[in-house]
Amino acid sequence: xxxxxxxxxxxxxxxxxxxxxxxxxxxxxxxxxxxxxxxxxxxxxxxxxxxxxxxxxxxxxxxxxxxxxxxxxxxxxxxxxxxxxxxxxxxxxxxxxxxxxxxxxxxxxxxxxxxxxxxxxxxxxxxxxxxxxxxxxxxxxxxxxxxxxxxxxxxxxxxxxxxxxxxxxxxxxxxxxxxxxxxxxxxxxxxxxxxxxxxxxxxxxxxxxxxxxxxxxxxxxxxxxxxxxxxxxxxxxxxxxxxxxxxxxxxxxxxxxxxxxxxxxxxxxxxxxxxxxxxxxxxxxxxxxxxxxxxxxxxxxxxxxxxxxxxxxxxxxxxxxxxxxxxxxxxxxxxxxxxxxxx
Amino acid sequence: xxxxxxxxxxxxxxxxxxxxxxxxxxxxxxxxxxxxxxxxxxxxxxxxxxxxxxxxxxxxxxxxxxxxxxxxxxxxxxxxxxxxxxxxxxxxxxxxxxxxxxxxxxxxxxxxxxxxxxxxx
Numbered sequence: 001x002x003x004x005x006x007x008x009x010x011x012x013x014x015x016x017x018x019x020x021x022x023x024x025x026x027x028x029x030x031x032x033x034x035x036x037x038x039x040x041x042x043x044x045x046x047x048x049x050x051x052x053x054x055x056x057x058x059x060x061x062x063x064x065x066x067x068x069x070x071x072x073x074x075x076x077x078x079x080x081x082x083x084x085x086x087x088x089x090x091x092x093x094x095x096x097x098x099x100x101x102x103x104x105x106x107x108x109x110x111x112x113x114x115x116x117x118x119x120x121x122x123x124x125x126x127x128x129x130x131x132x133x134x135x136x137x138x139x140x141x142x143x144x145x146x147x148x149x150x151x152x153x154x155x156x157x158x159x160x161x162x163x164x165x166x167x168x169x170x171x172x173x174x175x176x177x178x179x180x181x182x183x184x185x186x187x188x189x190x191x192x193x194x195x196x197x198x199x200x201x202x203x204x205x206x207x208x209x210x211x212x213x214x215x216x217x218x219x220x221x222x223x224x225x226x227x228x229x230x231x232x233x234x235x236x237x238x239x240x241x242x243x244x245x246x247x248x249x250x251x252x253x254x255x256x257x258x259x260x261x262x263x264x265x266x267x268x269x270x271x272x273x274x275x276x277x278x279x280x281x282x283x284x285x286x287x288x289x290x291x292x293x294x295x296x297x298x299x300x301x302x303x304x305x306x307x308x309x310x311x312x313x314x315x316x317x318x319x320x321x322x323x324x325x326x327x328x329x330x331x332x333x334x335x336x337x338x339x340x341x342x343x
Numbered sequence: 344x345x346x347x348x349x350x351x352x353x354x355x356x357x358x359x360x361x362x363x364x365x366x367x368x369x370x371x372x373x374x375x376x377x378x379x380x381x382x383x384x385x386x387x388x389x390x391x392x393x394x395x396x397x398x399x400x401x402x403x404x405x406x407x408x409x410x411x412x413x414x415x416x417x418x419x420x421x422x423x424x425x426x427x428x429x430x431x432x433x434x435x436x437x438x439x440x441x442x443x444x445x446x447x448x449x450x451x452x453x454x455x456x457x458x459x460x461x462x463x464x
């Protein structure tokens with residue numbers, strides 16, 4: 001451990017849980033403030049929130065206070081238990097994503113052996129929450145939104161999962177810590193100066209992962225499930241106050257987590273040349289900062305796409321996934337396999 | 344307790360922590376938020392028109408075939424991961440085997456495509 005005193009398992013666990021409980025809302029706030037409020041505004045020649053705090057930096061505190069004060073409402077015909085549980089399921093899925101993301105040689109809640117597989121598995125739990133919300137609201141818009149979300153998420157789950165396979169083939173690891181190490185110890189044509197970030201060899205995988213992430217987060221241009229102009233807000237329409245906030249936390253927390261996953265798998269994670277990949281105090285202190293910068297870079301790409309492209313129609317969206325992304329992902333897997341075995 | 348089980352104990356604790364976070368926030372909100380339910384507020388919002396029917400309306404699920412295909416490909420992904428992990432030790436044999444597996448699956452996709460079931464109806 002990095003600490004001089006040896007901590008018992010449960011003491012360490014309490015620290016980790018508290019850390020993640022702080023990180024999830026903070027990461028969400030950073031993403032929303034930086035990209036959704038300010039970047040989107042400047043890209044559209046607006047200023048965005050300016051009143052609360054310097055340059056509107058405290059806007060989210062005001063928003064949070066507003067959400068907490070709102071009355072919680074449920075439609076009279078709603079299935080109340082499922083209606084209440086749905087946002088909790090979405091939040092749970094996002095929360096568990098943060099367990100496996102490493103931010104330093106020892107800075108990780110739990111480096112599971114099947115880390116990336118676990119991350120992909122828990123990320124798809126949120127589909128259940130969305131379907132639950134759509135059904136339990138007893139509202140036609142919500143039902144349509146929930147069904148659209150489910151259709152979209154099953155179509156884009158496959159490119160997401162298959163894009164990762166290329167990375168697994170190259171590194172021979174499922175653990176995220178192992179993937180970071182494989183990139184740190186790799187070499188490009190025998191030159192090991194910057195290690196071997198997989199974005200160079202797995203560029204197709206990276207692009208597939210970004211597109212699929214976009215769809216998994218139901219962001220524009222894949223935002224048919226919550227299309228404001230036709231479904232009002234889809235499965236979120238009946239939620240108010242804190243429960244609505246949970247959906248928001250789930251969505252943008254997941255945006256941060258997916259960006260961090262992409263940064264870990266394709267950009268080298270917390271490692272930069274010069275750090276000791278096997279441990280040491282400096283790696284553990286600098287690692288989180290490095291990962292944060294890389295995560296924000298990926299998040300910038302994701303939100304750039306979000307603010308730029310118009311919404312896809314439902315049939316175009318399905319066609320794009322099944323007739324282009326999935327075949328491309330399969331070809332990518334085979335090509336990576338051939339290179340791995342023959343070279 | 345073994346290392347393996349302990350790792351998943353951590354995951355379970357984190358799931359519990361997510362529940363705790365929700366309970367804390369809802370609890371804090373309960374102290375200050377109002378609760379004045381009226382009949383008007385609990386009507387489902389459908390653009391201001393009073394909802395017709397029981398709410399749990401019947402809707403056509405248009406992606407029945409897509410869902411079936413999804414199950415196929417998702418199971419395929421489960422098979423591909425262990426193979427991808429151990430490819431280095433399987434060598435050429437593993438590559439050819441998985442090549443055949445993926446090609447057969449891809450043929451299935453091509454068949455579905457030619458049959459026209461990948462068209463949104």
